[in-house]
Every structure is written in structure tokens, then in C-alpha cells.
Amino acid sequence: MLTNYLKFLDYLMGNLNKYFTLQAPYIKCAKGCAKCCSNGDYPFSEMEIKLLQIGFDKLDEDTKNIILKKIDSIKKEKTNFKGEGSFTYACPFLINNICSVYDYRGIICRTFGLIYIKEGSDKMQIPFCAYDGLNYSNVLDKEKGILSEEKMKALGLTEEPKAYNIHYNFVTSKRVGEAFNFDYGRRGSLIDLLSDNPKFSLKDK
Numbered sequence: 001m002l003t004n005y006l007k008f009l010d011y012l013m014g015n016l017n018k019y020f021t022l023q024a025p026y027i028k029c030a031k032g033c034a035k036c037c038s039n040g041d042y043p044f045s046e047m048e049i050k051l052l053q054i055g056f057d058k059l060d061e062d063t064k065n066i067i068l069k070k071i072d073s074i075k076k077e078k079t080n081f082k083g084e085g086s087f088t089y090a091c092p093f094l095i096n097n098i099c100s101v102y103d104y105r106g107i108i109c110r111t112f113g114l115i116y117i118k119e120g121s122d123k124m125q126i127p128f129c130a131y132d133g134l135n136y137s138n139v140l141d142k143e144k145g146i147l148s149e150e151k152m153k154a155l156g157l158t159e160e161p162k163a164y165n166i167h168y169n170f171v172t173s174k175r176v177g178e179a180f181n182f183d184y185g186r187r188g189s190l191i192d193l194l195s196d197n198p199k200f201s202l203k204d205k
């Protein structure tokens with residue numbers, strides 16, 4: 001199962017690398033930028049957690065302990081959360097603005113940053129980091145939440161960037177798993193899946 005998921009990841013990354021290259025004029029992703037890992041809910045599946053666990057196992061003991069303590073504290077914060085909206089947090093695997101399990105990261109970590117469409121909709125979805133001066137900010141009309149033709153023209157860009165069908169729900173759909181002969185398993189927020197996995201519990205250390 002994991003072998004087939006890895007084959008799928010190779011295929012996905014081949015496409016994503018192409019997309020990021022084609023959209024280079026709009027992309028500001030760089031090492032040390034961790035906007036997308038600093039405040040979110042991070043949808044994950046059991047299959048993605050399996051891979052993450054392999055990356056975690058390769059870390060040194062000190063780093064593992066830092067991560068386990070972060071997980072423990074996020075779990076407590078989530079239990080006590082009484083705010084409005086959904087609970088968000090910095091990913092526990094983010095250390096000094098660098099992903100400690102980069103090669104083993106999840107699907108959402110890989111697809112984030114590109115404009116996308118949701119299946120069945122024509123509406124372009126712009127990544128939230130555009131509003132913080134990052135990807136696509138050079139062509140964003142902030143007030144309208146759309147891409148600005150004037151800004152594109154000023155940059156000599158004649159075509160709108162293509163929006164790809166890379167929404168998390170599609171990429172992790174049963175259909176995609178079946179095509180590559182694996183099952184994503186249960187899905188949920190990263191912190192919930194980690195909480196249910198004894199490997200990521202401080203008590204088990």
C-alpha cells in the first residue's frame with residue numbers, strides 16, 4: 001500500500017513541479033517562508049501520517065522530543081479552545097521555520113501555493129498567502145479577491161495563470177487512491193490523527 005502511495009506521490013510531484021515552474025512569475029515560495037505551516041488545520045489522512053511517521057523516525061531524539069511536546073501542547077490548547085471558528089495552530093513539525101519532515105510531508109503541504117479549482121466549479125481559488133504579499137500578490141486585486149488584468153498587463157503577462165484541479169479533497173479522493181491501488185484511510189485534522197496515534201504521544205516515550 002505505502003509503495004503504491006509513493007508511486008502516486010512521484011506522479012503528483014512530477015505534475016506539481018511542472019505547474020510551479022509554469023507559474024514562476026507569481027510564486028514566492030522559498031526556504032524559510034513558512035506562512036502555510038504557521039496557522040492552519042492541515043487536512044491529513046492515515047496514509048499521509050504513515051509516511052510522516054517514517055520521516056519522524058529518522059529525526060534525532062532531541063528533535064523528536066521537541067515535536068512531541070508541541071503536539072502535546074496543541075492537543076491541550078485544542079481541548080480548551082472556546083473561540084469562534086475552527087481551531088488553528090502552527091504545524092508541530094515546523095522547527096525554526098523549516099519543515100523537519102519535508103520529504104515525508106503531506107499532500108496539502110505539497111499542493112499549497114498554487115491557484116486551483118474545485119471539481120465541478122469554474123471559480124479560481126487563490127491561496128491565502130497572496131493576501132500577505134506572497135504567491136500571486138503581484139497580480140492580485142485584494143479588494144475584489146480576483147486577479148487584476150491591469151497588473152498582469154503591466155508585468156507583460158498576457159494570459160491568466162491556469163488553475164489546476166489540485167484541491168485536497170480531489171487529490172485524496174477514493175477515486176485517485178483506487179487508480180493507484182491504495183487507500184488513504186481515515187481523514188481528519190493533522191492534530192487529531194496525531195493524537196490518535198500512540199507513536200506521537202509523549203506518554204509512550
Ligand code: SF4
Nearest residue numbers: 037091093094099109
Ligand atoms: S508537515 Fe511540514 S510542510 Fe506540512 S504543514 Fe507541517 S511543517 Fe509545513
